[in-house]
Amino acid sequence: MNRRVKRFGWLAGMAILVNACDPDVQTVRIAAQDFRFDPVEVRAIAGRPLRLTIVNEGREPHEFAGPLLVDPRVRLIADPSSDAVLRQDGIRILPGRSLQLTLWMPPGTYLFHCQVRGHKGMTGTLLVDEPPSS
Numbered sequence: 001m002n003r004r005v006k007r008f009g010w011l012a013g014m015a016i017l018v019n020a021c022d023p024d025v026q027t028v029r030i031a032a033q034d035f036r037f038d039p040v041e042v043r044a045i046a047g048r049p050l051r052l053t054i055v056n057e058g059r060e061p062h063e064f065a066g067p068l069l070v071d072p073r074v075r076l077i078a079d080p081s082s083d084a085v086l087r088q089d090g091i092r093i094l095p096g097r098s099l100q101l102t103l104w105m106p107p108g109t110y111l112f113h114c115q116v117r118g119h120k121g122m123t124g125t126l127l128v129d130e131p132p133s134s
């Protein structure tokens with residue numbers, strides 16, 4: 001049974017509200033196409049929230065999945081307006097729909113992929129760098 005992704009944030013124990021106008025927020029858009037993510041590599045800086053929008057521009061359903069969804073060091077909330085469905089270990093996004101996530105993550109390399117059958121080549125990398133020292 002699928003659950004609406006808006007419950008995912010609740011399941012992750014997140015109660016932090018993100019101000020969309022917060023200048024510290026990094027925004028990244030990734031297109032899920034048939035059959036690749038564009039861009040395949042995204043860079044962000046640790047210590048600042050990352051607002052990630054994944055838009056399904058294809059004609060197939062796609063998923064956003066990866067270890068970061070269950071990494072205890074990663075804090076994540078799904079925007080309640082997201083039109084996506086949490087499945088067992090990935091978030092399914094139907095054609096023309098989008099998923100919005102806000103993430104707080106330590107520096108590192110985070111791989112993500114689409115795990116829809118036959119979409120094995122759909123992979124991407126989120127590179128989170130140390131914040132610049134001032």
Ligand SMILES: [Cu+2]
Binds near residue numbers: 035060061062115
């Ligand atoms: Cu896919």
